[in-house]
Amino acid sequence: MELQIKDLSKTYSNGVHALKNVSLNIPQGMFGLLGPNGAGKSSLMRTLATLQQADSGSIMLDDIDILKDKGRVREILGYLPQEFGVYPKISSYNMLNHIASLKGISNKDERKDLVESLLNKTNLWDVRNKSLGTYSGGMKQRFGIAQALIGEPKLIVVDEPTAGLDPAERVRFHNLLSEIGENTIVILSTHIVDDVSNLCNNMAIICLGEVVAQGKPSALIENVKGKVWKKTIDKSEIENYKQEMQVISTHLKSGDTVIHVLNDSQPDSSFEACEADLEDVYFAEISSRMDTALA
Numbered sequence: 603m604e605l606q607i608k609d610l611s612k613t614y615s616n617g618v619h620a621l622k623n624v625s626l627n628i629p630q631g632m633f634g635l636l637g638p639n640g641a642g643k644s645s646l647m648r649t650l651a652t653l654q655q656a657d658s659g660s661i662m663l664d665d666i667d668i669l670k671d672k673g674r675v676r677e678i679l680g681y682l683p684q685e686f687g688v689y690p691k692i693s694s695y696n697m698l699n700h701i702a703s704l705k706g707i708s709n710k711d712e713r714k715d716l717v718e719s720l721l722n723k724t725n726l727w728d729v730r731n732k733s734l735g736t737y738s739g740g741m742k743q744r745f746g747i748a749q750a751l752i753g754e755p756k757l758i759v760v761d762e763p764t765a766g767l768d769p770a771e772r773v774r775f776h777n778l779l780s781e782i783g784e785n786t787i788v789i790l791s792t793h794i795v796d797d798v799s800n801l802c803n804n805m806a807i808i809c810l811g812e813v814v815a816q817g818k819p820s821a822l823i824e825n826v827k828g829k830v831w832k833k834t835i836d837k838s839e840i841e842n843y844k845q846e847m848q849v850i851s852t853h854l855k856s857g858d859t860v861i862h863v864l865n866d867s868q869p870d871s872s873f874e875a876c877e878a879d880l881e882d883v884y885f886a887e888i889s890s891r892m893d894t895a896l897a
């Protein structure tokens with residue numbers, strides 16, 4: 603199974619060109635769609651989830667035409683949107699039971715088995731009778747995944763699922779996502795680089811509506827290997843360095859300011875070689891584009 607997105611474009615009525623000829627090949631497994639705020643991730647996720655139209659382009663999941671065959675897509679789709687509202691007064695048990703019934707699982711015993719296994723899988727068994735309104739952010743997200751898994755979806759779309767979760771809940775959520783079957787395509791949209799490093803074997807970076815990189819995280823890191831340099835500087839010097847070289851990121855480390863610079867060779871002896879990671883790849887791709895856009 604493969605999802606093929608070709609030349610997808612979308613301009614909203616206010617003139618924002620949110621997707622610009624987006625083309626992606628997404629195989630089975632976890633796929634990370636990484637991009638800063640406003641990159642177009644949710645626009646793409648909503649289009650995949652058949653909730654909004656594109657202006658042009660195509661999306662095929664094997665022989666299913668996602669833009670035209672919405673009924674078939676919805677049968678095989680699990681979707682966790684960015685803003686996931688819950689009915690506050692109903693319990694997770696009853697809500698899952700209700701959604702399963704809406705999704706056509708009419709046999710009562712079958713539904714009971716499914717709901718119970720989902721509550722166990724998402725670690726919500728102990729709170730199954732508590733109303734959803736009392737759940738923490740992480741519990742709500744786990745409930746969101748439980749509802750997305752009803753009906754054994756082949757395509758699962760999760761939009762910024764870990765934003766706002768504390769570290770322990772993020773780890774829990776990661777573990778849960780990584781347990782989802784291998785014969786499924788899971789698309790994880792996020793601006794958190796670690797989410798992609800930890801979970802995804804394929805990925806793309808999207809910035810200002812355009813795909814600016816795609817491939818395996820390890821291959822993308824290989825492209826910048828030996829080209830990332832770091833230096834501790836005085837905070838007031840940042841702008842000077844930015845004028846002279848491609849500063850891709852600025853970090854604070856124990857109160858000191860450390861810059862990462864992308865350059866084919868060591869800029870000068872005051873710079874140290876840096877073990878490149880996915881964050882360097884990400885900032886190398888987006889920093890100059892964002893600077894140009896904001897200028």
Ligand SMILES: Nc1ncnc2c1ncn2[C@@H]1O[C@H](COP(=O)(O)OP(=O)(O)OP(=O)(O)O)[C@@H](O)[C@H]1O
Binds near residue numbers: 614615638
């Ligand atoms: N319904 C809409 N009408 C008009 N403009 C929109 C609409 N939805 C999104 N946009 C704009 O389209 C661009 C892409 O937004 P989108 O929400 O897809 O990005 P994103 O990568 O998901 O960002 P975020 O992480 O902030 O949600 C932004 O400039 C946004 O303001």
